[in-house]
Amino acid sequence: MEKSFFVRTFGCQMNEHDSERISNLLIRDGYVSSDNALTADVVVLNTCCIRENADTKLYGNLGHLKAIKDEREDFKIVVAGCLAQKDRDLIRKRAPWVDLVVGTHNVSRVATLLEETSTKGPIVEILEESILDQEFFSSPGPRLSLPYSAYVTVQIGCDNNCAFCIVPQVRGKEISRPFGELLGEVRQLAQDGVTEITLLGQNVNSYGRDLTVDARRSGVFDSKIVGEQYLSEEGARLRPLFGDLMREVAQIDGISRVRFTSPHPKDLRPETIEAMASTKEIMNHLHFPLQSGSDRILALMHRGYSAERYLEKLRDARLGIDDLAVTTDIIVGFPGETEEDFEATLEVAASAQYDGAYTFIYSPRPGTEAAAMVDRFIAPEVISDRFDRLKVVIERSALARHEARIGRVEEVLVEGPSKKNPDHMSGRTAQNKLVHFNKEPQFNSAERLGVGSYVEVEITSATPYFLRGRLLNVVRSPRHRRKLQVAAY
Numbered sequence: 048m049e050k051s052f053f054v055r056t057f058g059c060q061m062n063e064h065d066s067e068r069i070s071n072l073l074i075r076d077g078y079v080s081s082d083n084a085l086t087a088d089v090v091v092l093n094t095c096c097i098r099e100n101a102d103t104k105l106y107g108n109l110g111h112l113k114a115i116k117d118e119r120e121d122f123k124i125v126v127a128g129c130l131a132q133k134d135r136d137l138i139r140k141r142a143p144w145v146d147l148v149v150g151t152h153n154v155s156r157v158a159t160l161l162e163e164t165s166t167k168g169p170i171v172e173i174l175e176e177s178i179l180d181q182e183f184f185s186s187p188g189p190r191l192s193l194p195y196s197a198y199v200t201v202q203i204g205c206d207n208n209c210a211f212c213i214v215p216q217v218r219g220k221e222i223s224r225p226f227g228e229l230l231g232e233v234r235q236l237a238q239d240g241v242t243e244i245t246l247l248g249q250n251v252n253s254y255g256r257d258l259t260v261d262a263r264r265s266g267v268f269d270s271k272i273v274g275e276q277y278l279s280e281e282g283a284r285l286r287p288l289f290g291d292l293m294r295e296v297a298q299i300d301g302i303s304r305v306r307f308t309s310p311h312p313k314d315l316r317p318e319t320i321e322a323m324a325s326t327k328e329i330m331n332h333l334h335f336p337l338q339s340g341s342d343r344i345l346a347l348m349h350r351g352y353s354a355e356r357y358l359e360k361l362r363d364a365r366l367g368i369d370d371l372a373v374t375t376d377i378i379v380g381f382p383g384e385t386e387e388d389f390e391a392t393l394e395v396a397a398s399a400q401y402d403g404a405y406t407f408i409y410s411p412r413p414g415t416e417a418a419a420m421v422d423r424f425i426a427p428e429v430i431s432d433r434f435d436r437l438k439v440v441i442e443r444s445a446l447a448r449h450e451a452r453i454g455r456v457e458e459v460l461v462e463g464p465s466k467k468n469p470d471h472m473s474g475r476t477a478q479n480k481l482v483h484f485n486k487e488p489q490f491n492s493a494e495r496l497g498v499g500s501y502v503e504v505e506i507t508s509a510t511p512y513f514l515r516g517r518l519l520n521v522v523r524s525p526r527h528r529r530k531l532q533v534a535a536y
């Protein structure tokens with residue numbers, strides 16, 4: 048009988064992407080995906096350590112899984128991801144019933160290592176450096192839950208040193224994937240029926256920074272594509288820019304939507320704005336992480352921009368790109384944040400007029416610079432009050448921007464039945480806004496309104512977090528040229 052696996056993902060899109068990679072490797076190895084951790088043969092916990100509670104959540108989950116392990120000896124437990132990278136042997140010390148601990152640099156070996164645990168017993172394999180093999184870099188293919196859409200990692204690691212952030216420690220230094228290889232991968236995805244590509248990197252808009260002449264000479268990236276085409280007239284530019292990559296991806300036959308996350312404000316170049324402005328397939332949404340609106344805190348964080356510079360770049364982006372939606376990340380309660388610092392954040396947030404924001408309570412991450420500023424930690428009740436005040440400012444602009452869309456007709460990529468109301472469908476606009484819309488009787492055919500269809504929806508009402516609308520028209524149904532592997536988990 049086929050063995051089954053269940054993957055639980057904690058954290059960001061990078062982790063979601065790694066989970067898809069793990070799932071595909073296991074599927075390739077003959078496993079089937081399951082949505083039930085209690086009955087699966089293998090449970091993979093793909094961990095995150097960016098913010099607090101990661102270990103509490105992990106050990107809580109491992110505690111529940113121990114009961115299953117006690118009953119079924121052949122049941123396997125895998126811990127992967129950045130908490131595994133950081134805590135390594137500690138995980139098996141605290142939970143000796145775990146079979147495999149695998150870090151961020153070698154997720155591509157999960158299936159092989161899992162197999163080895165049957166003969167060798169428990170394995171902990173954490174690498175300090177990435178394995179730069181094809182397997183590691185290659186995309187896991189279309190997203191398992193949304194088969195018309197795929198994440199493509201264009202770069203791994205991060206060379207910045209934001210004082211609060213653990214990513215450089217657990218994901219390593221920044222490495223860009225070869226340009227030609229990325230385009231080849233997107234072409235393959237397009238042939239498989241994918242129409243939406245999200246380019247992923249921790250500092251995605253600095254893509255190519257490490258692809259130098261030397262790398263080109265040594266054949267690390269494809270000279271045919273990256274060659275003279277990306278040199279300036281004077282021959283000055285010797286590497287591809289992120290804007291070049293987005294444009295090329297957008298031109299691939301079958302690709303209708305190109306998205307990216309996360310760009311760093313200090314590295315937002317005019318070329319990226321220009322590519323977004325002039326290429327209709329590059330969606331008009333910019334995730335633009337502010338972190339703080341206080342220059343003093345931004346300097347302590349080592350973000351490399353002032354509030355004024357951030358707002359200038361945002362203004363340039365809005366001037367250049369038609370109908371741009373902007374979202375952000377903001378941390379509340381960075382060590383030493385005064386009321387004055389926080390008010391500066393409120394002011395920048397109000398002036399930026401965000402469409403939405405991920406707001407985080409500062410969480411000390413062991414080994415980071417800010418975690419050592421213990422004497423300046425902010426009292427939880429002060430943080431909680433600031434967090435609520437920030438939410439009011441964000442929701443105000445989000446609602447205003449969403450209400451301004453009422454009456455407009457938006458092209459929506461259908462994600463499936465609404466989770467809240469099965470009589471409605473949900474999808475995303477070009478600006479990445481979630482829209483719930485009715486299923487008119489004439490469009491009830493599952494085939495025509497299937498996941499991956501593009502439809503026109505008239506926006507009828509708005510909240511700070513989503514839009515509601517009325518289906519007008521099915522623009523096109525998904526066409527999968529090859530059978531896509533779809534598995535739920």
Ligand code: SAM
Nearest residue numbers: 097211212249309336376377407408409410412
């Ligand atoms: N590379 C992206 C950038 O520079 O904006 C961010 C990547 S990080 C995985 C996602 C978000 O988590 C950050 O933008 C930040 O707001 C938040 N974050 C990271 N470390 C944090 C910490 N120690 N406490 C609270 N939030 C944190």
Ligand code: SF4
Nearest residue numbers: 205207209212214249
């Ligand atoms: Fe972390 Fe800063 Fe790198 Fe983003 S840019 S991943 S916040 S160190």
